[in-house]
Amino acid sequence: MNIAIIPARGGSKRIPRKNIRDFCGKPLIAYSIEAAKACGLFDHIIVSTDDEQIREIANAWGAQTPFERPAELANDHATTVPVIKQAVEWAQEHIGKVGNVCCIYATAPFIQAEALRNAYKLLIDRNVSGYVFSATTFPFPIQRAFKVKPTGLVEMFEPQNYMIRSQDLEEAYQDAGQFYWGSADTYMSEKIFFSTDSMAYILPRHMVQDIDTPEDWKRAEVMYEALKKNGDIK
Template identity: 50%
Template sequence: MNIAVIPARGGSKRIKGKNIRAFAGQPLIGYSIRAAKQANIFDAIVVSTDAEDIGEMAISLGATDIIWRPPELADDFTGTTPVVQHAIKTYPENAEFVCCIYATAPFLSAVYLNQGLELLSQTADMQYAFSVTTFDFPVQRAIRMNGRGVSPVDYAQIGKRSQDLETLYHDAGQFYWGRRQAWLDHHPMFSPQSIPVVLPHYLVQDIDTEEDWIRAELMYKAYKEHIDHD
């Protein structure tokens, strides 16, 4: 059995009502629910929330179940893993694979959800498979503020050509497949037992501030127009 768990608490501070705010014409959480449905690999799509308006909206958009989150898991400091653990323990059936899908991932594609499950299920010694993408600038050439000037973070790398530097990746913040026990045991996500599912950079956009929201919405509209014209 496979279940998707979409964490979506109320009370977002930086973007009010973020999870159900209209993004390019539909509630933001709707994109995650739609991608999970299109993947056709989930026996249940569960939304973990503390807010009635989010729960009602999620069900109307196609989520199969709501798990009501207790107050101690609905503050600004609770991480993702305890929320997923609570959902696993609360859901009445045992799932072999659990995929945490963020509610703020409008570029999420069913193709990569399927790829993550396939990669994880074929490797018995691996615990997770999650989305990653490349940095859009060589991080080895980062600089820091130094008084009124700047200085390289790494003097040995700053003068190298981009093509001579190692390609580095970061968490894309879209989805995290995991074995049930890996979640429950709090097995570390960033470890040699996690499989990277590499996304193209243009399908990744954090939405943490109003500026992020505007940029993501513009990118999404351009992306959708491109897809529709192909």
């Protein structure tokens, strides 16, 4: 049995009620639920939440909310893997044996069913013992990043790379914040996402946008409408 788990707590600070706020005509979480349904891989799509309104909206869009997330996993310091582990434990006890699990973030309106299917195939075909997670490239070589000191002056993190051409520096990747496939056993062991046993499923940069601030939100809506008009988003 494969299950999708969408963590969605109610206490978003920078964008209040972010998980269920209207995004281009639908609650933000609806995009993740719809992609999970469309990919055809899941026996159950479970939303882990501590919030009654999120529960009602998730149910309306076709997800299950069969338990209330424990308070100790719904605060500002709770991390993803323990939240998914608790949901897997619940499913193992109340539904049946779980084979593979996909954590899907509730704030990923660009997520596509095809990417979920392709990443799952990678997990199975390569027998990945860690996770297969969405990732994308950094838009600028991280080896030439610099910091701004309290004085306002700048300092490179790696000054030895100043004279190296950008195209000669190694490509770097970042978490795309959409999904994380892994076996139930991997989640139960609380292995970190970016372990040496994990693989990245690479997405093009134009299909990735973090939504952490009101500015991010506006940018994401503009990008979404453009991608939809161009046929990149189904």
